[in-house]
Amino acid sequence: MVTKTETIAAIATPSGTAGVGLIRVSGPLAPELAQRLFRPAHSNCTWQSHHCYHGDIIAADGKTVLDEVLATLMRKPRSFTGEDVLEISCHGNPLILQNIMEQFLALGCRPARPGEFSERAYLNGRMDLSQAEALAAMICAQSAKALQLELSQLKGSLGNSIDELRSLLIDGLANLEAAIDFTEDVSDKEIPAVPGQILQAAAGVELLLSTYRQARLITQGIRVVIVGKPNTGKSSLLNRLAGKKKAIVTDIPGTTRDLITETITLDGISIHLTDTAGIRPPRDDIEKEGISLVRQQMEQADILLLLFDGSQPLTDEDYRILEQSKKRDCQILTVVNKRDLAPAWDNRLPGHPLHGRRLLDLSAKFGDGVEDLKKALSDLAGGTDAPAEGGMISRLRHKLALEKALACLKAAQNCLATGQSSEFAAFELSEALNALDEITGKKISEDVLSRIFSGFCIGK
Ligand SMILES: Nc1nc2c(ncn2[C@@H]2O[C@H](COP(=O)(O)OP(=O)(O)O)[C@@H](O)[C@H]2O)c(=O)[nH]1
Numbered sequence: 001m002v003t004k005t006e007t008i009a010a011i012a013t014p015s016g017t018a019g020v021g022l023i024r025v026s027g028p029l030a031p032e033l034a035q036r037l038f039r040p041a042h043s044n045c046t047w048q049s050h051h052c053y054h055g056d057i058i059a060a061d062g063k064t065v066l067d068e069v070l071a072t073l074m075r076k077p078r079s080f081t082g083e084d085v086l087e088i089s090c091h092g093n094p095l096i097l098q099n100i101m102e103q104f105l106a107l108g109c110r111p112a113r114p115g116e117f118s119e120r121a122y123l124n125g126r127m128d129l130s131q132a133e134a135l136a137a138m139i140c141a142q143s144a145k146a147l148q149l150e151l152s153q154l155k156g157s158l159g160n161s162i163d164e165l166r167s168l169l170i171d172g173l174a175n176l177e178a179a180i181d182f183t184e185d186v187s188d189k190e191i192p193a194v195p196g197q198i199l200q201a202a203a204g205v206e207l208l209l210s211t212y213r214q215a216r217l218i219t220q221g222i223r224v225v226i227v228g229k230p231n232t233g234k235s236s237l238l239n240r241l242a243g244k245k246k247a248i249v250t251d252i253p254g255t256t257r258d259l260i261t262e263t264i265t266l267d268g269i270s271i272h273l274t275d276t277a278g279i280r281p282p283r284d285d286i287e288k289e290g291i292s293l294v295r296q297q298m299e300q301a302d303i304l305l306l307l308f309d310g311s312q313p314l315t316d317e318d319y320r321i322l323e324q325s326k327k328r329d330c331q332i333l334t335v336v337n338k339r340d341l342a343p344a345w346d347n348r349l350p351g352h353p354l355h356g357r358r359l360l361d362l363s364a365k366f367g368d369g370v371e372d373l374k375k376a377l378s379d380l381a382g383g384t385d386a387p388a389e390g391g392m393i394s395r396l397r398h399k400l401a402l403e404k405a406l407a408c409l410k411a412a413q414n415c416l417a418t419g420q421s422s423e424f425a426a427f428e429l430s431e432a433l434n435a436l437d438e439i440t441g442k443k444i445s446e447d448v449l450s451r452i453f454s455g456f457c458i459g460k
Pocket residue numbers: 228229230231232233234235236237248249250251252253254255256278337338339340341362363364365366
């Protein structure tokens with residue numbers, strides 16, 4: 001247990017007017033501040049831990065009533081931070097919250113830094129680092145699936161998977177160390193080739209790594225960029241998917257110049273849509289700027305939605321966009337719009353530039369086929385898959401640590417397979433352990449820690 005002498009305080013609810021606001025205090029002064037600033041409404045206030053008491057908050061002058069509140073003291077170590085914690089639920093007027101905060105500060109607290117409550121919880125062993133990160137991410141989660149994933153990590157799913165891998169490695173190390181101790185007595189041939197634990201751990205690390213793409217999609221959502229030449233109906237399609245008129249639709253080519261974005265949710269996954277300027281030789285500087293923005297967007301897309309007009313013959317502009325899209329390393333959905341009008345081309349004909357490609361037909365104007373497009377988007381995003389059992393990794397930090405662990409495990413296998421001394425393999429295994437410990441925070445540098453926690457909200 002890390003003893004912190006400073007008592008920290010923060011308003012934990014968002015700024016602005018609300019029914020209720022919450023102030024959190026953590027540290028050794030919390031019980032004394034409860035006694036000093038709270039006047040109970042009933043005489044039975046004994047400050048039992050985790051009990052909620054009704055009364056007034058009184059200013060440090062001992063007279064002025066600041067608000068009628070509920071106060072709860074949670075004594076260490078059974079609190080969120082592992083320290084004595086006082087929570088005051090008051091009325092959610094920013095002036096009241098500020099007034100109460102000032103009393104705490106006047107009596108010796110200091111304002112908490114972002115994430116400092118969680119940091120203390122981690123330092124006091126109330127949660128591991130992966131859980132603290134999940135907590136911060138859960139607060140900001142944008143979709144139901146993301147919420148579910150972070151909650152499962154908060155409950156320890158990733159930490160448990162890492163613990164299992166750890167114990168495999170510790171057993172593996174024990175095996176190797178036994179081999180090192182008896183190396184005098186054992187001829188080369190008798191040294192076990194590769195302890196099963198190493199193979200098992202490597203497979204476990206690979207399994208976790210394989211969840212990254214899916215988990216990123218779940219937590220970050222997926223970027224879909226709609227591209228096509230002018231007048232294919234890109235803006236109409238964005239409006240149709242968004243279910244509202246976001247982008248201006250006209251029959252004048254080159255109407256859209258800025259990027260127009262909208263986020264929708266499909267099957268619990270956020271889909272960030274971007275409508276772009278039609279790609280063609282630009283007619284003026286504004287259009288030129290707009291088209292250069294499209295190119296940047298194409299670079300960042302997870303899915304490129306190529307839109308063609310089915311009612312007009314394809315042109316060189318269409319072919320150019322098609323060629324450009326082939327250079328991109330992302331998923332591509334090829335969509336043909338205006339299927340309410342007579343078709344002007346047929347990709348089933350041999351030699352057609354879109355021959356053999358799976359096309360989605362729709363009418364952005366009237367809505368036919370749009371449900372199929374949503375289904376296709378959701379399938380590409382893996383929207384119908386439930387999050388994997390056990391841990392999933394959605395943070396780059398975790399991915400990098402696992403990649404490091406995997407590289408060490410492979411190196412250990414290689415040492416043993418090539419008959420090198422077991423000591424080399426043991427060294428690689430302990431490096432793999434260190435990499436795993438970065439995820440749960442068992443072993444981590446101060447810098448990394450402060451970078452992680454500084455991204456949190458105040459009051460969390
Ligand atoms: N008939 C028909 N017209 C459409 C359809 N989608 C868009 N349009 C029309 O095509 C023109 C260009 O549409 P817009 O969405 O502005 O295209 P953008 O330049 O690609 O953004 C407008 O007159 C739209 O009403 C469609 O599915 N069917």
